[in-house]
Amino acid sequence: MxxxxxxxxxxxxxxxxxxxxxxxxxxxxxxxxxxxxxxxxxxxxxxxxxxxxxxxxxxxxxxxxxxxxxxxxxxxxxxxxxxxxxxxxxxxxxxxxxxxxxxxxxxxxxxxxxxxxxxxxxxxxxxxxxxxxxxxxxxxxxxxxxxxxxxxxxxxxxxxxxxxxxxxxxxxxxxxxxxxxxxxxxxxxxxxxxxxxxxxxxxxxxxNGMAGAACLAGGVEQMPETSLLNGGFFYDYYQTQDSRWLSVGSLEPQFSARLCDILELADMKSFALSQKPEHQKAFKAALSEKIQQKTLAQWQAIFADEDACVEPVLTISEAAEHPQLKARxxxxxxxxxxxxxxxxxxxxxxxxxxxxxxxxxxxxxxxxxxxx
The missing domain is CATH 3.40.50.10540 (Crotonobetainyl-coa:carnitine coa-transferase; domain 1)
Structure with a gap:
């Protein structure tokens, strides 16, 4: 056709x-x-x-x-x-x-x-x-x-x-x-x-979308690593043991709670939901320490069947072989x-x-x- x-x-x-x-x-x-x-x-x-x-x-x-x-x-x-x-x-x-x-x-x-x-x-x-x-x-x-x-x-x-x-x-x-x-x-x-x-x-x-709306109507100028989506919160990339990277986008409470359970950080669930910079900084440090303990392949296996908004950072050649992109x-x-x-x-x-x-x-x- x-x-x-x-x-x-x-x-x-x-x-x-x-x-x-x-x-x-x-x-x-x-x-x-x-x-x-x-x-x-x-x-x-x-x-x-x-x-x-x-x-x-x-x-x-x-x-x-x-x-x-x-x-x-x-x-x-x-x-x-x-x-x-x-x-x-x-x-x-x-x-x-x-x-x-x-x-x-x-x-x-x-x-x-x-x-x-x-x-x-x-x-x-x-x-x-x-x-x-x-x-x-x-x-x-x-x-x-x-x-x-x-x-x-x-x-x-x-x-x-x-x-x-x-x-x-x-x-x-x-x-x-x-x-x-x-x-x-x-x-x-x-x-x-x-x-x-x-x-x-x-x-x-x-x-600019959301950052532009916040600035023009809300008077808040977004700078690097200050907002929910640009590194100011735990929504970010974390290095693995083999110097690869894992993306963590577990923003919603159900996803951040599951993330904490998987990483054995149950005592930090409230920090994941907190708007306080000191809480986010502490939570990001804890995530970084945990994720550095395993390789990317190990994390892929751990999160393969988990609905937690955590995915590997793939190269283009790896992305081309990913079953989702191949299916599409x-x-x-x-x-x-x-x-x-x-x-x-x-x-x-x-x-x-x-x-x-x-x-x-x-x-x-x-x-x-x-x-x-």
């Missing part, structure tokens, strides 16, 4: 991570995606190691199921090619700084004059307006300006560089998909297209283009009627489209 978005046709001018991740999600759901790439300005993900079968694993993943068109947008004839394509492709995604597409002659106003129902999504670091609209940035900068980094990490060592790109993906990619699909619903109801302005900094600021088909085989399969992360949304699917990994320039 085809995915739920088979009626969507997308022209994708984006590079690197945020835009390509967004269009990958849309392609997995059945949208037809045509990447427009500059042949003289290679997307970094095309050459980023490691490689598999001659293709960057990052590029193979991010651009699976898409076609590609090599087109120098500054060369004569390129503008006309895009103006012709936009008659048939009703969604555009781009990731240039504000004004670049206008200078190339293929900005929103020009394209919507040809296709009034066009949905045009621009993903930028800071949005189309404001004093930072033209400023360069990366994920770490967006998280910093959005206040996210200020309450993450440890009080002594400061904010950590995260292993995933939160502002890029949870901010830019996911909000772009959300905005596009909302605009599609609006177009179905009214026939009107529209401009969708995605700022990764805006989206990162919105991710979160590791799939994608055609490399020669009939062999590459292992990739699967699509996380499970549709009953229109399951998502992917056909082929992202291919070398011109390998899955046309070269102009």
């Amino acid at each position: 085809a995915g739920p978005l088979t009626s969507m046709k997308i022209l994708d001018f984006s590079t690197l991570l945020p835009g390509p991740y967004a269009t990958m999600l849309l392609a997995d759901m059945g949208a037809e995606v045509l990447r427009v790439e500059a042949p003289d300005r290679v997307d970094l993900t095309r050459v980023m190691p490691p490689h598999d079968a001659g293709v960057s694993t990052a590029h193979g993943f991010l651009n699976r199921g898409k076609q590609s068109l090599a087109l120098n947008l500054k060369k004569e004839g390129s503008k006309e090619k895009i103006l012709e394509l936009v008659k048939d492709y009703d969604i555009v995604i781009e990731q240039f700084r504000p004004g670049v597409m206008d200078r190339l002659g293929i900005g929103y106003d020009t394209l919507k004059a040809i296709n009034p129902g066009l949905i045009y999504c621009a993903i930028t670091g800071y949005g189309q307006t404001g004093p930072y609209r033209d400023r360069a940035g990366h994920d770490i900068n967006y998280l910093s300006l959005a206040g996210v980094s200020s309450h993450c990490g440890r009080a002594e060592s400061g904010p950590p560089p995260m292993g995933i790109q939160i502002a890029d993906v949870a901010g830019g990619s996911h909000h772009a998909v959300m905005g596009i699909l909302a605009a599609v619903i609006h177009r179905q109801q009214t026939g009107e297209g529209q401009f969708v302005d995605i700022s990764m900094t805006d989206a990162a600021f919105a991710l 088909d979160m590791v799939i085989g994608v055609d490399r283009g020669d009939g062999t399969l590459q292992r990739q992360i699967g699509f996380p949304i499970k549709f009953e009627k229109t399951p998502a699917a992917t056909t082929q990994i992202g291919q070398p320039m011109g390998g899955s489209g046309q070269k102009v």
Whole structure:
């Protein structure tokens, strides 16, 4: 069965991570995606190691199921090619700084004059307006300006560089998909297209969620290791005897009570529920001492059948083999283009009627489209 978005046709001018991740999600759901790439300005993900079968694993993943068109947008004839394509492709995604597409002659106003129902999504670091609209940035900068980094990490060592790109993906990619699909619903109801302005900094600021609510409405500024969920309470990571880590999220009374029973800390059940910093500090010290007495494998065996919100910190390769993720088909085989399969992360949304699917990994320039 085809995915739920088979009626969507997308022209994708984006590079690197945020835009390509967004269009990958849309392609997995059945949208037809045509990447427009500059042949003289290679997307970094095309050459980023490691490689598999001659293709960057990052590029193979991010651009699976898409076609590609090599087109120098500054060369004569390129503008006309895009103006012709936009008659048939009703969604555009781009990731240039504000004004670049206008200078190339293929900005929103020009394209919507040809296709009034066009949905045009621009993903930028800071949005189309404001004093930072033209400023360069990366994920770490967006998280910093959005206040996210200020309450993450440890009080002594400061904010950590995260292993995933939160502002890029949870901010830019996911909000772009959300905005596009909302605009599609609006177009179905009214026939009107529209401009969708995605700022990764805006989206990162919105991710503050509970800490943001506490600050803006409650006047409480959250700092590292001061709150229930950022290390101020026993909800935290604890090192095991073999220098691995165990996550303890036993917040509710029934879970913290079971945790105390398993660790033979029954006399500290009241400390687990206490809001007093000295009680939490003492309880965390007791947990740390106990958990350091056994290996991760031993703790996994002990908590395997316990409903206590305690889980091991797994590597990606270990997570890929976990029975829960395997049961959810979160590791799939994608055609490399020669009939062999590459292992990739699967699509996380499970549709009953229109399951998502992917056909082929992202291919070398011109390998899955046309070269102009």
